Amino acid sequence: MSEHSRNSDQEELLDEEINEDEILANLSAEELKELQSEMEVMAPDPSLPVGMIQKDQTDKPPTGNFNHKSLVDYMYWEKASRRMLEDERVPVTFVKSEIRNCENNCQQVTDKAFKEQRDRPEAQEQSEKKISKLDPKKLALDTSFLKVSARPSGNQTDLDGSLRRVRKNDPDMKELNLNNIENIPKEMLLDFVNAMKKNKHIRTFSLANVGADENVAFALANMLRENRSITTLNIESNFITGKGIVAIMRCLQFNETLTELRFHNQRHMLGHHAEMEIARLLKANSTLLKMGYHFELPGPRMVVTNLLTRNQDKQRQKRQEEQKQQQLKEQKKLIAMLENGLGLPPGMWEMLGGPMPDSRMQEFFQPPPPRPPNPQNVPFSQHSEMMKKPSQAPQYRTDPDSFRVVKLKRIQRKSRMPEAREPPEKTNLKDVIKTLKPVPRNRPPPLVEITPRDQLLNDIRHSNVAYLKPVQLPKELA
16 A cells, blocks of 8 residues: 555656646747647547548649549550650661662771871871771671561561552462551552452452551452452451441452451451341352351351351352363263264264263374384484484374274164063052051060969869869878
């Protein structure tokens, strides 16, 4: 109890000695601000919300309210500046004309240096010694690091030259490849597409990853209405929207030569409506066999797959008909050769019912090659002339009169009377109907062997007391 009383007495003395007003009066303005901030942290105002209790510690003056548009513009500007820096990092490449200018400038600089050294007779000897020690190979301009083209993609297509050849309808130009060429002007792309309208020799037209947009797609649609030579069109990895693809598909109903179309990996999604429209418009085209696009919806995907299979079947049937027509032409040609060889008027072979010849028989109707003369009977002068002349391939005559010389083997003709064949047996309709009748379900039970025990029990069941006979008891049992 005594210790507790002592502590309480010391606390009363300390409270009497500390005077808060005097302490606050002696504090400076900065110390008062610091004390106030510490008090706010230690004992915040309970009436304030939680978000406003924390003190604002930023020394930067406020820049204004938040603006979303300025933030987006700043992000685009930063992206463009980064792209410009990346373009500047690409190694600079020189064209041949620039290399020549560089060599001329280097030569002028060296000529000036030599002239200045000639004016100084004292330094001339020293310069000659230094020049003699230099290696001319090291002084030459090293062009090994230079590229032929300044395109990172590696596509070496000459745009101006290719455009000129397309407009002139060059027959040697079968393919136009503009894939991955950077910074092609939109006007030049439109010029290429418009020039392809009247071209009749280019089969493959590739415009992948060239930045083509809807305007180029609409120009391609108009081009496909007029062009009749392109079989493959590739416009993958561009900025074409669903409207441009639908316009191209709408114009395919007027084109009967395009067999392959690729438009996958566009910057903008085509959308479900565009995919359904593509599947609907493809029904009017019967020549497209391949399509490079992955459909998001399963419905249009299955419809397009079935339509492409239908077009492939039509092309197969068309090839078979062409083969049949070619075989008929060959048979008619062989019949004409037979008639000329036999001296028959045209059309008589068919009237007589002769068999249709096979295409392999054409080899037998060709005249035999002339035999070389016997060297023993030829004089020496003619033999030397024949040795001097180069051997020439024998030229066969293709006139129909030449087939009259061919000797045909005599073949016994078969009698035109039809062979006696046994008439087929007439089938009885009732027997056929009986065989087609279903088997009845009520089948008889299977036969089971009856044992003596079963027979005894059966007799007992059907017996009567009146018909029982007395039987003597056996002696063993008595």
